[in-house]
Amino acid sequence: MTDIYKNSAQSIENRVADLLGRMSIEEKIAQMHAFWLLLSEDGRHEVRTDAFTGADDADRLKAKLSFGLGQITRPLGSRPVDPAAGVRALNRLQKFLVEETRLGIPVISHEECLSGIMAQGGTLFPSSLAFGATFDPALIEEVGRVIGEEARSIGCRQGLAPVLDVARDARWGRTEETFGEDPYLVGLLASRYVRGLQGRDRDFLATLKHYAGHSLSEGARNHAPVNLGWRELNDTFLLPFEMAVRLADAGSVMPAYHDIDGEPCHASHHLLTKVLRDDWGFDGLVVADYIGISLLYKHHGVAADPAEAAALAFKAGLDVELPGDDCAAHLKEALARGLIGIDTIDEIVRRILTEKMRLGLFENPYTDEAGIALQTPEAIDVARRVAQKSVVILANDGILPLAETKTIALIGPTADDPLALLGDYSFPVHLIVSDLKDAATSVITPRSAFEARFGTERIRYAKGCHILEARQSGAPVFPGDVPDMTTLSQTSPVSTSLDLIPAAVEAARQADVAIVCVGDLSGIFQTGTVGEGSDTDTLVLPGVQQALLDAVVETGTPVIVVITSGRPYTLGGLEDRVAAQVMAFFGGQEGGAALADVLTGVVEPSGRLSISVPRSGGASPYFYNHKFKSSGTPVARHFGSRYPFGHGLSYTDFVYEDLTLDRASVQSEEGSVGVSFTLRNVGQRGGTEIPQLYVRDLVCSVVRPIKELKAFRRVFLEPGESACVTFRVPTDMFSFTGQEGFRIVEPGMFELMIGSSSAAIHLRTQIEVTGPVRRIEGDWKMVSRVFVSHP
Incomplete structure (x- = not known):
């Protein structure tokens, strides 16, 4: 029997x-x-x-x-x-x-899968910060599905991803692992990633991490304490986790290393049981x-x-x-x-x-080695599309798209280094396990992509400088390993050599345009310039990259700066002197090809910043959805962002017009607000615009952010084409954590702002929420609906 x-x-x-x-x-x-x-x-x-x-x-x-x-x-x-x-x-x-x-x-086998299954031969996807820049939930669900299929094929049944930390301070090394700085964007993309990864039957476990508040550590230092009140924790840092649990039935959660107000997350009954299981109904595993x-x-x-x-x-x-x-x-x-x-x-x-x-492990415990499916054409295609859609044009004086008749000086330490396109949880980079590094032969670098596109005779390559002359390991893993920090002396591994700059300057002088590729080499625990445990105190480009950029700009040759990195960087005051600036994040194995596609106009640029670029490291922590007084009084000169959340240029132009509301007021206890407008392409090329809806609570019982993202949508329009876009926002999404510690919808006036970024607001109106203060309990409407119609 x-x-x-x-x-x-x-x-x-x-x-x-x-x-x-x-x-x-x-x-x-x-x-x-x-x-x-x-x-x-x-x-x-x-x-x-x-x-x-x-x-x-x-x-x-x-x-x-x-x-x-x-x-x-x-x-x-x-x-x-x-x-x-x-x-x-x-x-x-x-x-x-x-x-x-x-x-x-x-037994359950688990692997890392933040930017692809982290095993030899797995498809190398872009970083999560690049995922965020796509503003494309459906595509991120496709990414999750493909990664989940690769993971299952090698016997893995639990993936330690996604990261739902809301980026707050770009100096934090793990910024690259986040989807960005907005909790709604993070929660929506993470939920879709989880759905794709786990599948319809949840026969694979996604793992939400790092629960919670990990990204607001003291000084943006790994594992450092988090000093945070409950309202801010709940409204900003817990919201993405709640969305992924309620909307995507996430199968696992991982607590963070830090303490919050003296309570370590791994020992928090309030977070791990009261909030997660009792309030949200989570029924999976906490690892x-x-x-x-x-x-x-x-x-x-x-x-x-x-x-x-x-x-x-x-x-x-x-x-x-x-x-x-x-x-x-x-x-x-x-x-x-x-x-x-x-x-x-x-x-x-x-x-x-x-x-x-x-999971079905008792019936099917073994893995079919004949069914291993890595680097499939479908997976590579998805990786390429994510990389293409994540490239953000920050500034452009008209030099882009590049004419293929140009001669190009391709300069910089990230132009021909495959590891410069990979994040800290990609297999070739993740050096915690050993000093052995995969050759990353599947990675297409910018140099190989541009030489294939323009021909080697039109490309003059010069490295210009090193970021790291040798990859290292063995740095202290955790802060606190050294008890007396006053006696600690560490030498930075970042190169200070200027020897390669003259050759780069000469290459720039002989070209029609110079593309200077700068940024990071990711690596955990100080084996790189960004990544887990690789925090920084500045947003100046690592090493001597700024000196290289200064020298190339001085040649007078038009300069296009391409940043492949895990965090935003400043350009030392050269922002107004370069012809174009491009944020490409870590683009994965197809990153170089995607960059060439976008810069030449084969693919229209559609990436938008999921994280603001602070004016300086002194502005950190900086994020668009800050409080009114965050700038100080008088306003601090270093405060703010030249390129804020949601910013990104196209090769065409759009206008926003004809704003309408479907009602003048709405009850707090029911319903939704519909705001419609016309979006029109008035340029000469087809292109994708990403209209964004922001909301501000004008008078509230607690201090609220100056604006918060509540809806967005990618919209492609041909030249001269227009579309009617309708954002329908549930009144539940006007909620916040009130003075008594639970989520409420409060009556009052709310400003609705339609923009092409958090700063570029084109249309404004107001809606009144009427009725009693309503407490939100159990499931609530967490996602706006968007409708696009073409006349």
């Missing part, structure tokens, strides 16, 4: 109850953590050992695995491994767990950020030892420790000391087993 838990005809609830009743305490605890192993096809798996994850031995590992395992950490993403060999090794581990342990519970539980006793000092740290985190609402069992291994001790109860452990294990059954 088949055991109930093995019978797929039974309900998941019955199966889980049956299995849980058979488990020993050791088998339960085994489901509550992962192992980070270097898997082998012959079953002789090795424990990954380094300063980050610690160490273990083979005999101890075998004994532990006999009880089962909750998750396996990055089996194909931890080192360069042939995908087929990696799948065979993963299947070997799975076979042991399913066929040779007492209960045969399969720790890597060694996040250990930091409760090692750094935060809210626990005395691993047992107490484990008890704090698991009682707060955590389900699975990643990447290993640093603290979960001490849960029996925590039980004996009365720090945690068996009922809590049972509830956690019940959730883990439920998710494994939902």
Whole structure:
């Protein structure tokens, strides 16, 4: 007779109850953590050992695995491994767990997938900041779907993405991992990414991170404390997470490393249980950020030892420790000391087993190595389209689009470096796992793309300078590793050599136009100029890139500056002296080709900034949706943004006219506001405009931002063509967190602004919300609808 838990005809609830009743305490605890192993096809798996994850031995590992395992950490993403060999090794581990342990519970394999599945051979997508610049939710859902298919094909069933942190301070190294600085844009794009990644049946788990407020750390430093009140936390930083849970049924959430007002996120019952599960109805798994539980006793000092740290985190609402069992291994001790109860452990294990059954792992634990599908034509096409749509023309004196008869000096350290087009969580860049780097042979650099487009005889390439002359590893992983910061002395790895500038100047003098490619080399923990743990104190271009740009501009040759980076940078006062400025972010493997497509006009530019470019590092933190008094009194000279959120130029011109409202007032308790206008292409080329609707609460019981994005839409128009655009905004979206700590819609006057960016407002009107103050509870309308009609 088949055991109930093995019978797929039974309900998941019955199966889980049956299995849980058979488990020993050791088998339960085994489901509550992962192992980070270097898997082998012959079953002789090795424990990954380094300063980050610690160490273990083979005999101890075998004994532990006999009880089962909750998750396996990055089996194909931890080192360069042939995908087929990696799948065979993963299947070997799975076979042991399913066929040779007492209960045969399969393991969940997780990988990183922020900009593509982070394993050898995976498609290298643009960075999340580039995703945000597309303002194209449908395309981002397609990205999620393609990445999810690649992940499933190598046995991965949980992806540690997307990042829902709302960018606030461009000095923060992880800015590149965010969708941008607006919570509505972040939440909408993340929700669509999650839908694509998980699929209709949620047979794959997306992981929302870093929950929450991670991007507002002190001084934009990795892991630094966050000093934030509940209203700002709820309205800005929690909103994208709530959207992804309610709108996309996200399957997993990962807490952040920092503390908020003294409470570490990994030990916050309020965030992990009260808000996430009780208020929002989240029913998935909460997984720790890597060694996040250990930091409760090692750094935060809210626990005395691993047992107490484990008890704090698991009682707060955590389900699975990643990447290993640093603290979960001490849960029996925590039980004996009365720090945690068996009922809590049972509830956690019940959730883990439920998710494994939902994923279908009990029926289909193995991966077909013949079904591996990486770098498919469809995936590459999607990566190319995202890269094209993310290129933002910041400024253009008419030199763009480039005539293909021009001779071009292609200059700069990012012009021919494939790693300069990749973010920190792409496989070739992510050096936490080893010093081995993939060759990134699939990456099309700007040099290769322009030489293919213009011919090598019209391209004069000169590197101009280095950003990093050698890639390094071994920097301190966490702030706090050095107890006395006054004695810490670190040398920057960024190059200061000026030797290559003269050759670049000569190349510029001999050309019709100079394209100067500057920016970042991403790398985590100070192995790059941006990325996780690679924070900065300035928005000046890293190293001597500003000196290179100064020298090239002085030649008098028209200069087009292309920034491929993980954060915005200033140009040292040259903004008015360059012929054009382009923000290309990290464009992924198709980034160079996409750049050539846009600059030559083969593809019309349609990217818009999802993050403002502050006037200087001193303006940070800067974001468009700030409070009225954020500029200081008198207004600080360094405050503001030359290129704000939503900004981006086309090769044609649009006008906005004929604004109408469908009503003069609306009840707070129901309905929506419809605002319509005519958008017309008055230029000589077809092009895409992205009209944006911003709202301001004119009089409110608490201080509110000067404007907030509530709707947008990509609209393509041929020359002379017009369209009627209608934004329909639910009154729920006028809500905010009131003085008593819950979300309300308050009556009053609201200004509605239609613009081509957060600063370029073309049409304005006002709507009155009437009726009582309304508390919003449970599900609420979080997304505007947009209608476009062509006469």
